[in-house]
Amino acid sequence: MSLLAAKLDRIKPSPTIAVTNLARELKAAGRDVIGLGAGEPDFDTPDHIKDAAIKAIRDGDTKYTAVDGTPALKQAIVAKFRNENGLAYEADQITVGTGGKQILYNALMATLNEGDEVVIPAPYWVSYPDMVLLAGGVPVFVSCPETAGFKLLPGDLEAAITPRTKWLILNSPSNPTGAAYTEAELKALTDVLLRHPQVHVMTDDMYEHLVYDGFRFTTPAQVEPELYDRTLTVNGVSKAYSMTGWRIGYAGGPKPLIKAMAKVQSQSTSNPSSISQAAAVAALTGPLDFLAERNEVFRQRRDLVVSSLNQAEGLICPKPEGAFYVYPSCAGVLGRRTPQGEVIESSEAFARYVLNEVGVAFVQGSAFGLDPYFRISYATSTDALEDACARIRTACGRLDGGR
Structure with a gap:
């Protein structure tokens, strides 16, 4: 008799957490990796919120x-x-x-x-x-x-x-x-x-x-x-x-x-x-004045990523209305060959290629139920986003013309 419940066979581990953990592991191993998988703002919790938590601790x-x-x-x-x-x-x-x-x-x-x-x-x-x-x-x-x-x-x-x-x-x-x-x-x-x-x-x-x-x-x-x-x-x-x-x-x-x-x-x-x-x-x-300033930074990052990825050969990146994600199409790279001779057959293969080739981690569209796309979180520093998008453009440029 198996120890594990059969219902676990119905589900899979979270792909977004898996990509984030992989990026962390590669960084710990010395790889130069930019992780764009996590849906987590890079801004700190506002001070008045942290102060309330500290007060709660001190008040028992x-x-x-x-x-x-x-x-x-x-x-x-x-x-x-x-x-x-x-x-x-x-x-x-x-x-x-x-x-x-x-x-x-x-x-x-x-x-x-x-x-x-x-x-x-x-x-x-x-x-x-x-x-x-x-x-x-x-x-x-x-x-x-x-x-x-x-x-x-x-x-x-x-x-x-x-x-x-x-x-x-x-x-x-x-x-x-x-x-x-x-x-x-x-x-x-x-x-x-x-x-x-x-x-x-x-x-x-x-x-x-x-x-x-x-x-x-x-x-x-x-x-x-x-x-x-x-x-x-x-x-x-x-x-x-x-x-x-x-x-x-x-x-x-x-x-x-x-x-x-x-x-x-x-x-x-x-x-x-x-x-x-x-x-x-x-x-x-508490006050919400910090939201406008942070949203403006997110908007600028969104526009940067959309513009940059639309310059990548084979990618098309729509401009979203909210959150801090873009969902570009990678249909234009499918069927093309990597420098190692592997054919890009799917968004998962494209994500794997970009990670191995230029050290940028993101989540494949198959994880979200609509392909051939991939998700990038722009909730990270502008410098990191500029570097990551340049690397993605480089990786796309290294693909040959097809089968």
Whole structure:
């Protein structure tokens, strides 16, 4: 009898974490590697947030808290949803977990029965399908091509819904593409959902504050109030506040769902760190003036990467509306040969070639469900991005003309 559970055969390790770890290992071994795989801002956590955590430690705020969040943090989240998103939640409609990933996982574990379907637009964040599979559900992928701006179209959503559909997971701005839905685009999708009362909406709004060129962020329950009782609005402090390591995610939703998610969490991790929760209160209630300055840096980096990669032979890089990723097409390098004679057959082969040839690590598009593309995170220094893009252009220039 095998020690390991058969359900583990359904899933794979996170490809983004694998690429990040590989880049670290190669650097430790002395290789000159630039890692562009991690979705992690290079900015530091603002001082007022760090000060709140230090104060919490010194004040002895180091004990267990309520399983799914302290009253202070829940009230801060209630205020955030009200002030920034026009959503009215009470404290018992709020849940706090150890990162946004746990929030999503709790919701799926609390709601999916064997065979329930979850609609996932592709490209998607790598963890969505595996979390659905672990919970016994069936991921239903809907291709969102570049011609559609990497966004889900209403007709395609309608076609994907069946009597077994329980959730739609919607991520805007998107990881991996940076694509963000306008209010009108969201309204077209919510109109479809109104016709299917069995379908609930899980919105991953983690990159809410990272939008550019005057884009206005909206979220489904805000756009269509009739979906309020069928929506779990998920967010966190990781990206906008540069708090990835603090591990705080949160959500607002229907009371029965929030209670069920707390039940799952009570038998897994229990409460998030008390110190991280105190820091998150400071993040959500404190000044946001740093966001504009950091977003301008991200915008400049986005424009740099888009321009530079579009100069690479065989690559086409669309300009995204938000987040800190680009999702370039590498279709133009497929079928070409490396200096070692290997034919580039896929985005995975291209990523492997670039890493070995010029020391730049990024994640292949197959990990996100739409090929032939690859994801680059520009949440790193401008100097590193300039160097990395120059190396990628060099690697593309070394490929010969084909088979």
